[in-house]
Amino acid sequence: MLLSAIKTLLPQLSTVAFRLENGDTVPEHFHVTEVGLIEKRFIDCGGTLRTEKVVNFQLWDADDYEHRLKPGKLLHIITLSEAQLGISDDLPVEVEYQQATIGRYDLACEGDHFVLRNKATACLARDRCGIPAPTAGTGPNSCTPGSSCCS
Template sequence: MNVSQFLQLLREHPEHTLTFVLSDGSTIPPHYHITEVGHASKTFLDCGGKGHRTESCILQVWIADDTDHRLHAKKLVTIFDRATELISDHELPIEIEHEAPVLTQLTISRHEVAADSLVFHLSHKHTDCLAKELCTPNFNIPAIPGTCSPASGCC
């Protein structure tokens, strides 16, 4: 889900709370706070030497002791409005940063509109080799399956 889609849902349902469902079916406690709206950029080389750049909008979730706190869609739109200079590209994917129990970045895999809540189902991000054409044909080290050949130029 990108920023534009996310904000459209928030604006269509301003009085709804937001519920975040983790991949194991549990939910982030409803008294969470959104402590950061950020624009994250990552520039890197894959193991084959090719350059890449990824960008996303990160919403940092923090659990406080004020168990009566609830975030409504209208309030999160206000927070986004303050971050306009940082989040000018509304096509950026939304990621949720949550400490559960270690700091994890999650993507929104799907959403539902319930009677009084916007329910966002979260998925874990996964790693992958971005230079498979260089690496995967070189599984020639039998003692360590899946290891790249030292002569292949990757790994």
């Protein structure tokens, strides 16, 4: 989900609510403890230099049970972050949320909830690594039966 989509949705919401793909909800007394601009520079396994930029929200569940983040307050935090961090591009938003460990999630919206979507790793240089392109109906981490990608 792009930052612009979140900024468009927030004024239409009465509350800010997050849930995970499995249906578990982030407690309603969560805090957004950070809004960041993260730039990752890396070389993929095929030797190609790549850059990834995302806006990052960090959610934190504290023992502050009376806390409720309102849509207008989150919009204000986003606007302040854009100005202070120089965020001028319409970037994807990633969310950090801790359960057993800190997880990184893509963000989507379903109805009146923001949904933390599971991320997956992938080979970005499939053609150079000899990994067959995925076939229809298979996920990024699965192989076609009988192919050599699993051996």
